[in-house]
Amino acid sequence: MNANKTKEIKALLSTPKKIVIVTHWSPDGDAMGSSLGLYNYLIKKKHKVTVVTPNDYPSFLFWMPGNKKVINFSLNARPAKLAVAKADLIFCLDFNSLKRIAALGDEVAKSKALTCMIDHHLQPEDFADFKLHSIEACSTCELIYDFIEMMGDKKLINKDISNCLYTGIMTDTGSFRFPSTTSKTHRIVAELINAGAENAEIHNRIYDDTAEDKLRLLGFCLVEKLTVLKEYGTAFFSLRSDELKHFNYKKGDTEGVVNYALSIKGIRFAAFFVERDGEIKTSFRSKGDFNVNLFSRKHFSGGGHANAAGGMSELTLDETVIKFVSLLPEYKKQLNKK
Numbered sequence: 001m002n003a004n005k006t007k008e009i010k011a012l013l014s015t016p017k018k019i020v021i022v023t024h025w026s027p028d029g030d031a032m033g034s035s036l037g038l039y040n041y042l043i044k045k046k047h048k049v050t051v052v053t054p055n056d057y058p059s060f061l062f063w064m065p066g067n068k069k070v071i072n073f074s075l076n077a078r079p080a081k082l083a084v085a086k087a088d089l090i091f092c093l094d095f096n097s098l099k100r101i102a103a104l105g106d107e108v109a110k111s112k113a114l115t116c117m118i119d120h121h122l123q124p125e126d127f128a129d130f131k132l133h134s135i136e137a138c139s140t141c142e143l144i145y146d147f148i149e150m151m152g153d154k155k156l157i158n159k160d161i162s163n164c165l166y167t168g169i170m171t172d173t174g175s176f177r178f179p180s181t182t183s184k185t186h187r188i189v190a191e192l193i194n195a196g197a198e199n200a201e202i203h204n205r206i207y208d209d210t211a212e213d214k215l216r217l218l219g220f221c222l223v224e225k226l227t228v229l230k231e232y233g234t235a236f237f238s239l240r241s242d243e244l245k246h247f248n249y250k251k252g253d254t255e256g257v258v259n260y261a262l263s264i265k266g267i268r269f270a271a272f273f274v275e276r277d278g279e280i281k282t283s284f285r286s287k288g289d290f291n292v293n294l295f296s297r298k299h300f301s302g303g304g305h306a307n308a309a310g311g312m313s314e315l316t317l318d319e320t321v322i323k324f325v326s327l328l329p330e331y332k333k334q335l336n337k338k
Contacts, residue, residue, distance in 0.1 A: 001132045006150050009116060009130050013042075013151065017088040019049045020113070024095035025102055027057040028255070029206065031094040033168025034118070034140040036066045038091060040160045041148055050083040054104045058252025063205055064167060065160035073104045080104070087113040094140040096124035096133070118143050121304060122293050135305075138180040141168030145188050159196030166197040171206060174259070179307070217247035221257055228264065232328040233335040235261035236271035238321050244276065258283045268335055273313075273320055280313040280320045290334055299327060 001009075021038055023031040035051050042049045043066075051066065055074040061067070073080045084090065084107045092098075096119045098105030108115065109127075117128035120137040132150075137143050145165055148157060157165075169189060173181045176189075193199055221237050228235045237257060247253070254274060261270035262285045269290055272283040282300050284292035285308050292309040296302035302311020313320040328335070 001130060001150070005130055010151055012089065012114070013045060013047070016046045016048065018083075018086055019047050019089045019091065020083050020087040021049065021051045021091045021093060022084075022101055022104060022108060023051075023053060023093045024100045025054045026251075027053050027061075027094075029061060029171030030139045030141055030168035032057055032061045032064060032067075033164045033166075033171070034093045034144045036064045036070075037141060037144050037161050037164035037168070038093065038118075038147075039066045039069075040158075040164060041144075041153070041156060044156050044158075045153070050080075050087075052080045052083065052104065054101045056251050058255065059250065060206055060209060060252060061167070064164050066164075077103075081107050084108060084111050084113070087111060089113055090115045092117045092119070092128060093144075094119055094121075096121050098125070098127055118147060122306070123303065136182075138178070138182065138185045139169050139172035141165040141172070142185060142188055144168075145192070154191075157192070157195045159198075162192040162195040162197035163202060166192045166199060167202055167206065170199075170202065175203070175207075180305075211250070211253075213248045214250070214253045217244075217249065217253055218257060218260075220247065221254075222260060226261065228261075228267070229325070229328065230266060231336075232332055233266060233268040234270070234328055235264050235267045236273065236321075236324065237261060238273040238317055239275065240317055241275040244274070249276075258285050261285075262287065268337075269331075271324060273317060273324070275317045280315065280317055282311045282313060282320070284309045284311070288337070290331070290337075295331075299323070 019042055021035045023035045039049050039051050051070045052073055056072055071080045090108055090113045098109055115128040116130035118132045118140055120135055120140055122135055124133050132143055132147055225237045258270050258272035268287045270285045274281050284296055286292045291306045293304050293306050296309040296311040300311030300313055302309055304310055
């Protein structure tokens with residue numbers, strides 16, 4: 001965001017406004033952390049703020065301050081539409097295309113409100129009046145910290161804001177192990193801890209409060225559903241809807257499973273395919289310079305980051321797996337690169 005735009009939005013936020021915060025479909029830790037972090041900052045500035053999600057999200061994120069005020073558009077469309085229609089300003093967090101928020105995107109597009117996109121994904125679309133975008137940022141939560149600092153309000157960062165932002169940074173960096181983690185990331189995290197972020201407790205709430213069914217589903221994936229194709233440096237999982245039902249699947253239960261495939265020695269490319277809600281969802285992860293954002297955009301109507309992306313398939317689960325495997329010879333040289 002250039003200096004003029006920064007001054008403009010700072011002036012805009014200098015008096016109370018009706019503000020809506022929206023984030024992407026199937027929100028994760030960074031989506032909800034950035035949304036609720038920004039929410040808690042803006043209410044301290046005396047704005048009227050509504051957070052709207054396109055659909056539901058994992059229950060292990062429900063503890064974050066402000067969660068009870070979130071409106072799920074898929075369940076409560078009327079109040080969400082009303083908030084968007086009456087908004088002076090809409091923040092679009094952790095996504096860079098209105099297609100990523102499905103039907104909620106139509107409401108944002110026809111709103112007369114000014115829009116501000118804050119995001120770190122590749123290839124952003126030009127739909128917002130204000131844009132704070134950097135693919136160098138480890139997470140959108142890192143950019144929310146930057147935004148608050150740009151507004152001259154670093155002193156307003158309290159325990160509630162810090163807990164939310166720490167959550168998004170921790171989850172989107174894989175607990176600080178992904179290459180996106182920089183010295184700046186650690187400096188921000190230090191500031192958040194100083195401001196009250198409960199780092200150990202946040203980790204416990206996200207990773208160490210697992211339901212038995214979720215753990216058994218992970219075991220099933222590892223023992224029964226893992227396919228390793230060493231000749232292509234690739235490993236993947238696939239899950240049918242009846243298998244999810246057998247383990248009493250709840251939103252978020254398969255989050256992170258794809259990373260287990262990537263952790264195998266010699267594997268550079270990992271995938272996860274799941275039949276859920278009548279659709280085939282895909283997740284891709286990679287090591288090194290194999291770009292899963294480009295792979296997903298080209299073959300699975302998706303996108304994301306260079307080493308982490310998602311998408312979907314209109315084929316059946318079996319057909320999707322067959323398609324995926326048939327594509328690998330095209331990338332064999334890249335995948336076997338030393």
